[in-house]
Amino acid sequence: MELLTVEQTAAFLRKNDGYLVLTHVRPDGDAHGSAAALVRILRALGKTAYVLYNPETTEKFLPVVRELWAPDGWSPKTVVSVDLASEGLFPSNAACHAGNVALGIDHHPSNTGYAARTCLNGQRASCGEIICEIARTLGIEPDVPMAEAIYIAVSTDTGCFSYANATANAFSTAAAMAAAGADIAEWNRILFRTRSRRRIALEGMIYSGAEFYHDGKVAVITVTRRMMEESGCTENDMDDVAAIPGGIEGVACGITLREMTSPTDCKVSVRTTQDVNASELCGVLGGGGHAMAAGASPRGMTTDEMKRVLLKELERMLKGADET
Numbered sequence: 001m002e003l004l005t006v007e008q009t010a011a012f013l014r015k016n017d018g019y020l021v022l023t024h025v026r027p028d029g030d031a032h033g034s035a036a037a038l039v040r041i042l043r044a045l046g047k048t049a050y051v052l053y054n055p056e057t058t059e060k061f062l063p064v065v066r067e068l069w070a071p072d073g074w075s076p077k078t079v080v081s082v083d084l085a086s087e088g089l090f091p092s093n094a095a096c097h098a099g100n101v102a103l104g105i106d107h108h109p110s111n112t113g114y115a116a117r118t119c120l121n122g123q124r125a126s127c128g129e130i131i132c133e134i135a136r137t138l139g140i141e142p143d144v145p146m147a148e149a150i151y152i153a154v155s156t157d158t159g160c161f162s163y164a165n166a167t168a169n170a171f172s173t174a175a176a177m178a179a180a181g182a183d184i185a186e187w188n189r190i191l192f193r194t195r196s197r198r199r200i201a202l203e204g205m206i207y208s209g210a211e212f213y214h215d216g217k218v219a220v221i222t223v224t225r226r227m228m229e230e231s232g233c234t235e236n237d238m239d240d241v242a243a244i245p246g247g248i249e250g251v252a253c254g255i256t257l258r259e260m261t262s263p264t265d266c267k268v269s270v271r272t273t274q275d276v277n278a279s280e281l282c283g284v285l286g287g288g289g290h291a292m293a294a295g296a297s298p299r300g301m302t303t304d305e306m307k308r309v310l311l312k313e314l315e316r317m318l319k320g321a322d323e324t
């Protein structure tokens with residue numbers, strides 16, 4: 001694998017043609033925004049370029065990518081991935097491109113280097129910021145759809161500029177997209193200020209069932225299959241559910257338990273402040289992740305069993321913290 005600078009990436013994109021851009025499973029705003037912006041940049045260069053259809057694209061991102069999807073049966077000459085850290089995250093219909101990705105553009109430090117060439121910048125909050133740098137290097141002025149795609153990428157990966165990764169570069173990229181005509185207020189309304197009525201119904205059940213431990217420092221919410229059925233929610237409505245318990249005042253450790261396909265197929269997401277190591281906590285169920293955001297999907301356990309194990313481990317961790 002060869003690591004490319006932004007300049008080398010721009011030169012590569014100028015030289016080749018017949019582009020197909022891949023996104024990851026459970027595609028988010030950065031995946032959709034980066035892929036759409038890259039395809040628009042390539043078309044502005046006069047290239048043939050499409051986004052590979054992703055079966056998991058949710059409703060609100062359809063307008064961003066729908067018209068850029070590759071026609072059935074079209075065969076690409078150059079396969080490029082965006083925001084895609086490993087081949088394990090390819091959607092099912094991208095499996096045939098494994099081992100054949102000519103260029104990966106990514107911001108995950110964990111990128112496995114599966115592409116022949118990789119343009120990687122782990123300092124960037126979103127892949128969209130790297131796409132924006134590539135456009136600049138190519139001398140492409142963003143039009144409104146391109147600017148909105150890049151804005152969607154940056155704003156979603158930074159939680160609307162509220163996470164620790166909301167760097168000066170993230171803000172200046174967004175500012176440039178606003179200057180290029182992106183409708184910031186409308187996209188913020190769609191992405192951050194609107195919830196479906198199904199989701200509101202589910203949140204009502206979630207909040208009324210929330211449990212608190214350790215003087216309110218630990219909050220546990222559970223989403224059962226029955227709650228999904230009663231509210232009418234699907235995966236489309238489940239964005240950022242894991243952030244709900246951590247958003248309650250005084251909570252240092254927010255635990256979200258979810259029943260998936262059966263009562264013993266469950267997963268947990270943990271969001272913490274600096275006081276609790278989320279990855280260490282999820283380790284007791286065989287999971288892991290980052291210090292402040294982690295998860296686990298142990299086999300054959302119910303949400304109640306998982307809760308018991310996690311609370312016991314938290315008891316130990318919080319006691320240890322008090323003693324030091």
Ligand SMILES: [Mn+2]
Nearest residue numbers: 030083127157
């Ligand atoms: Mn990303």
